[in-house]
Amino acid sequence: MKELAEYMVKAVVNYPEKVLLTQKEDNRTATILMELRVDSTDFPRVIGKSGNTIKAIRTLLNAAGFAHRKRVQLEVLK
Numbered sequence: 001m002k003e004l005a006e007y008m009v010k011a012v013v014n015y016p017e018k019v020l021l022t023q024k025e026d027n028r029t030a031t032i033l034m035e036l037r038v039d040s041t042d043f044p045r046v047i048g049k050s051g052n053t054i055k056a057i058r059t060l061l062n063a064a065g066f067a068h069r070k071r072v073q074l075e076v077l078k
Contacts, residue, residue: 001032001072004064008057013042025070032065034074046076 002023010016020037038046047054058074065072 001061001064001068001070002034005034005036005057005061005074008060009036009038009046012045012053013038014045015039015042018042029071030069031071031073034061034072036074036076037078038076040078043076043078 002021006019006021009019009021013019015038018039022035024033024035025031026033036046045053046057048056054074054076058072061072061074
């Protein structure tokens with residue numbers, strides 16, 4: 001999951017070397033929590049117009065997580 005998220009985010013940003021993604025897994029609730037940090041100038045690119053880009057990334061991660069019976073939450077932090 002982490003590799004998929006990094007791949008998608010790095011394709012969108014101008015500074016892919018500054019992408020930092022941490023992943024925590026809660027087996028009790030079958031949830032994967034991801035925290036994403038990007039360069040401040042790339043923040044609007046990750047969010048997208050009206051949040052469309054981040055919604056699409058979250059949708060793809062949830063679809064991939066469904067195959068593993070996991071729920072994925074992605075948070076973008078400044």
